[in-house]
Amino acid sequence: MDCRVFLPLSLCFLSLFPNFSHSATETQSSVLRLTTGASSAPFDPTRVTQISWHPRAFIYRGFLTHEECDHLINLAKDKLELSMVADNESGKSVMSEVRTSTGMFLSKAQDDIVAGIEARIAAWTFLPVENGEAMQVLRYELGQKYEPHFDYFHDKVNLELGGHRIATVLMYLSDVKRGGETVFPDSEQAKESQPKDDNWSDCAKMGYAVKPNEGDALLFFSLHTNATPDPLSLHGSCPVIEGEKWSATKWIHVRSFEEKEENPENGDCVDRNVNCPQWAAAGECEGNPIYMVGTEDAAGFCRKSCKVCSSK
Known part of the structure; x- marks a missing residue:
């Protein structure tokens, strides 16, 4: 079966050749560079690792540079508001104890750095830039969390513009001393394949989990390849136990999110x-x-x- 039906071309290549490796010189020459209006965005498929097929999830180590992480934090830190969730009936944003972080939305292509990151996301996912929402920057302080939830919608209101969210790219802007993991409670990835010691929070031990490391990015798909919702994509942000967590989220829809x-x-x-x-x-x-x-x-x-x- 042709894996291109299921994966972006770069990930398809890696799935066909799992033992593929590069020397430092070869790796540098393999980097794909896309040019947007004012900036050039590098994408290196050799940094991508599949972590789950059910749901489909991938880690890109070093997706953002330290400077890019600091830049996104600086854009957001003076504009943070209490995060909200979408009501399942009305589709409107409401306050909830389910989500206790603070955050704000940047503008699309707000500056050259943001535009470059958005182009890199498009290169990785093979999904058009116009299908993405504006990037949301979030801060989780001590004890703050986001209970397990789905990124696809349950209401008709949010489906009107762009349709379902097909994919999420979650970028970690800081290290977290303890806690703050992204957990997939219902992932079919066997828990035994990811042994966890006391460096993991109790929340992270409830499923397959990803630790927040500065610069890394997590890509997961909320829909099956036939565009139906994938219930195994249930995910949450574990409470921060020590330190604080900064992240940036890019939600990507099945259609353009720029329709007027x-x-x-x-x-x-x-x-x-x-x-x-x-x-x-x-x-x-x-x-x-x-x-x-x-x-x-x-x-x-x-x-x-x-x-x-x-x-x-």
């Missing part, structure tokens, strides 16, 4: 996310104006709720 409302009543005076009214009420128009309002080059996602244009 057809025939809007008043030009670009529209909201492009169902959560815009709640975000505006929480002060995000002032706290995160690039994403909410936009710039001279690109309109924001919540111009109507931010009242930056006249409406009929």
Whole structure:
């Protein structure tokens, strides 16, 4: 069976040749470079390791440089708000004890570094840049967590723009002294194949887990190859026991996530996310104006709720 039906070309190659290795010179020459508007993004398939087939999950060691991690943290640290979850019935964002981190959304291609990371994600996943949501930067402090959940949707509202989230790329921006692991409680990867000592949290021992190491990225798919939801993609962020955890998440949809409302009543005076009214009420128009309002080059996602244009 042709593995390209199931995997990006680079991962297909590695699955066919699991013992493939490079010398340092060969590895450097194998790196794929994609050029976006102003920056060049390297992608090296030899750094990718499959960790699970059910769900499909992969680790990329050293996906981000130390400088890139610091840059994302610096963009976000003064704009953090309490994280929310999507209500299963209405699709709107609501506060919940299930998720206790703080976070904020960057703007797509906010600067050259962000654009370069987004291009690298597209190269890795073979999914178009336009299918991705804006990157979300998160901070988990002592005891903060995200209970096991799915990244695909249960409501019709969120499915209207972009459809289901097919894949998630979770980038770790800092090391965590203890706790903060990403855990897949229902992964069919045998727990016995990942023995855990006291350096793992009790939460991580409940399934197959990934430790947050600065610069690494975790890619997992929330849908099967036939585009139906994969219940084995259930995942959570274990409580931080010591230190703090910074991460950046890129959710990728089956369709473009940049579709605008057809025939809007008043030009670009529209909201492009169902959560815009709640975000505006929480002060995000002032706290995160690039994403909410936009710039001279690109309109924001919540111009109507931010009242930056006249409406009929």
